[in-house]
Amino acid sequence: MKAIRIDEFVRDLATLSPKDVPSPKPKGPRDIGVQITHAALTHVDMLYAQGLHQNNGRHVKPPFILGNEFAGIVTSAPPSSSLRPGTRVFGATLGSFAEHIYADENGLREVPKQWTNAEACAVGASGAISWGSLVSVANLKRGETALILGASGGLGVMAVQIAKALGAKVIAVVGDEEKARMIKSTGADGVVDYHEKDWENKVKAMTEDGQGVHVVYDAIGAVESGLRCLRYRGRLVIVGFAAREGKMENIQANRILLKSAMVHGYRFGEDGRQDPTRTEEVWNGFMDLVVKESIKPIIYKKNYVGLESVSQALIDLGKHTVWGRAIVRINEEAERELKARL
Numbered sequence: 001m002k003a004i005r006i007d008e009f010v011r012d013l014a015t016l017s018p019k020d021v022p023s024p025k026p027k028g029p030r031d032i033g034v035q036i037t038h039a040a041l042t043h044v045d046m047l048y049a050q051g052l053h054q055n056n057g058r059h060v061k062p063p064f065i066l067g068n069e070f071a072g073i074v075t076s077a078p079p080s081s082s083l084r085p086g087t088r089v090f091g092a093t094l095g096s097f098a099e100h101i102y103a104d105e106n107g108l109r110e111v112p113k114q115w116t117n118a119e120a121c122a123v124g125a126s127g128a129i130s131w132g133s134l135v136s137v138a139n140l141k142r143g144e145t146a147l148i149l150g151a152s153g154g155l156g157v158m159a160v161q162i163a164k165a166l167g168a169k170v171i172a173v174v175g176d177e178e179k180a181r182m183i184k185s186t187g188a189d190g191v192v193d194y195h196e197k198d199w200e201n202k203v204k205a206m207t208e209d210g211q212g213v214h215v216v217y218d219a220i221g222a223v224e225s226g227l228r229c230l231r232y233r234g235r236l237v238i239v240g241f242a243a244r245e246g247k248m249e250n251i252q253a254n255r256i257l258l259k260s261a262m263v264h265g266y267r268f269g270e271d272g273r274q275d276p277t278r279t280e281e282v283w284n285g286f287m288d289l290v291v292k293e294s295i296k297p298i299i300y301k302k303n304y305v306g307l308e309s310v311s312q313a314l315i316d317l318g319k320h321t322v323w324g325r326a327i328v329r330i331n332e333e334a335e336r337e338l339k340a341r342l
């Protein structure tokens, strides 16, 4: 099959191209075979290709197939599985920039009837990660105000919608006008551009009493700014470091004390390995919102077709032009044929 295989970490994303590689094999008895129709581009893929992610030290070393999120059609499943061949699924497993993948049943979900595979792929694990951050960790409640940093990204567009569905007021921080319009259309009450000087004061001024937000969801690595926006006894959850280019932030610990703030990390993948029960609750909580149709997948406007386009999509991601999720259409024909047969 064709796949984007990393034989050694690359410096230039433009050098990535599909190669002929051996077809994948199941790694365990619960593994399900999937023909991939779509794959999503994430910040993590950009880092993995270059060996810049914390996981590249231990878990993810060359050779490996790039890509973490996908949607597709089940081709084979053990008899014990509820997922039968022909079922449309989406999931998050390393190796998604390929024509086929095997994934543990736990890592797969059936595509909700109202979504296309592309839409399910755009949501991927981002909805569950954001639900876990805002609900399980930060305990965001109706009537509170949430600040979403990195709101235009794949995780952020989910966080905004989840916070709104929970009944919170949402202030979104984004990088340009087009992203501001997009995030308003998903329900954000207020939008601030992070290029503005003292944008943190603007956020505070948007809160009802000017005291700051109850919860900060930080997908970019801006804890110090987040603390400035937080009210007394606020909660801040660290989700990612999209703005840090590998250089971590040093923060003055007294700023946490002065606000009696709670600062908490949430590492979705590791949390699932350490505490699968909580991750199951997180998925169920998020999928309840999907069933209520409170979540709209956000697909970036540019059409990326075929594995050949992975490289350009990653370059666009690195240039900050993308909002929501960029989706690579690997085999959309397979989804069309399946729907025509049903």
Ligand SMILES: NC(=O)c1ccc[n+]([C@@H]2O[C@H](COP(=O)([O-])OP(=O)(O)OC[C@H]3O[C@@H](n4cnc5c(N)ncnc54)[C@H](OP(=O)(O)O)[C@@H]3O)[C@@H](O)[C@H]2O)c1
Residues within 6 Å of the ligand: 042, 043, 044, 129, 149, 150, 151, 152, 153, 154, 155, 156, 174, 175, 176, 179, 194, 219, 220, 238, 239, 240, 241, 242, 243, 244, 266, 267, 268, 269, 317, 320, 321, 322, 324
């Ligand atoms: N905790 C977990 O379990 C978990 C799981 C998956 C991913 N993550 C991490 O979460 C982060 C977000 O992932 P994603 O997939 O949503 O990434 P993404 O789709 O690439 O979005 C990144 C977001 O960060 C913003 N951003 C980038 N540079 C910025 C800067 N200098 N100042 C302010 N905002 C900036 C981008 O806005 P502009 O384009 O406007 O700059 C965009 O909204 C990544 O660090 C990823 O590694 C964490």
